Amino acid sequence: MTDDLEITDTHARIAEFIRNHPNDTFQTIASRLGVAYSTISRIAKANGLSRTKSITINPEILEEK
Numbered sequence: 001m002t003d004d005l006e007i008t009d010t011h012a013r014i015a016e017f018i019r020n021h022p023n024d025t026f027q028t029i030a031s032r033l034g035v036a037y038s039t040i041s042r043i044a045k046a047n048g049l050s051r052t053k054s055i056t057i058n059p060e061i062l063e064e065k
Helices: 002-020 026-033 037-046
Strands: none
Touching: 002 026, 002 037, 026 037
């Protein structure tokens, strides 16, 4: 029973960290906390948290030649 409480407490603290760092990617958070990306993703999903995926486009490829 103690292990379950520790996991629950740890997951709650990770979820709070995700909430408190809205501009950080899940990968950045995973690296900071020393856990797998999948762990962050799973905890975020379980707590209704998400991140918007974005891409960067090189403006030079949009220029007409």
